[in-house]
Amino acid sequence: MALLETVNLKRYFGETRAVDNVSLTIDEGEFVSVVGPNGAGKTSLCNVVSGNLMAESGQIMFKGVDVTHATAPERVKAGIARSFQLVNLFDDLTAFDNVSLAIFSRDDKTRNLAKLAHLDEAVSAEADGILGQFGLAAKRNELARDLAQGERKLLDVALAYALRPKLLFLDEPTSGVSTRDKGQIMDTIAAVVRRDRLTAVIIEHDMDVVFKYSDRIVVMHQGAVLAQGTPDAIRTNEQVALILLGSSGPDAFSRKE
Ligand SMILES: Nc1ncnc2c1ncn2[C@@H]1O[C@H](COP(=O)(O)OP(=O)(O)OP(=O)(O)O)[C@@H](O)[C@H]1O
């Protein structure tokens, strides 16, 4: 069943066609990667779906409900959460407080958030559980600013996860980390997604990562969907290879080792 459906979604910036007539269906339980060169419109698509940016025209259906004009918080309530290409953390708070704040915001608690998190046993237990799921238990009391880049990326995903979404839309969760750390981050995310039967849409540049984890791959170019299909179909698509790597042929995606 379709969890998310976009119909002729459009968002331009002046002459720039950031999102250009994108019609996409994401089924429940799918793990989909969105790829494309720099400036292809991947982040803009994520922004429009999450409500951080409003669509100019077109429609966004989520669980069969039209959310095109819903605010970002309304979409969070509906079950859409996203992470950020440049992480969106409270640098001066600990990992634990960052997660607690996300839980509080989900629950609409407007009290003195960070301090009270320690006193609210349910929130505290949930925050620790989430930190554990993301491999960050040992970093609980460290300030977000002191975490390694890979840990910061995971914490940002954990904040989206703390909103208890049905759809996790992750904007480059492995950017800026080493190849080895990328695998660890993706394994962690994939385990959480599988365990909770979430639907995941992940923007990613590393095609090794994309081919390994995706059920389906969506290729964007100049704001539009250039191609979509299984990893095997995308791997052998010469037009995609040309766009992504500037060289055609099935060898374009061969592993680098
Ligand atoms: N707020 C904005 N104002 C003006 N132009 C924008 C804005 N946001 C994005 N753009 C432009 O829209 C196009 C798509 O940008 P977007 O950030 O969505 O690409 P992307 O696929 O995420 O790229 P990257 O892989 O580098 O993250 C680019 O040409 C970009 O310069």
Ligand SMILES: [Mg+2]
């Ligand atoms: Mg981007």
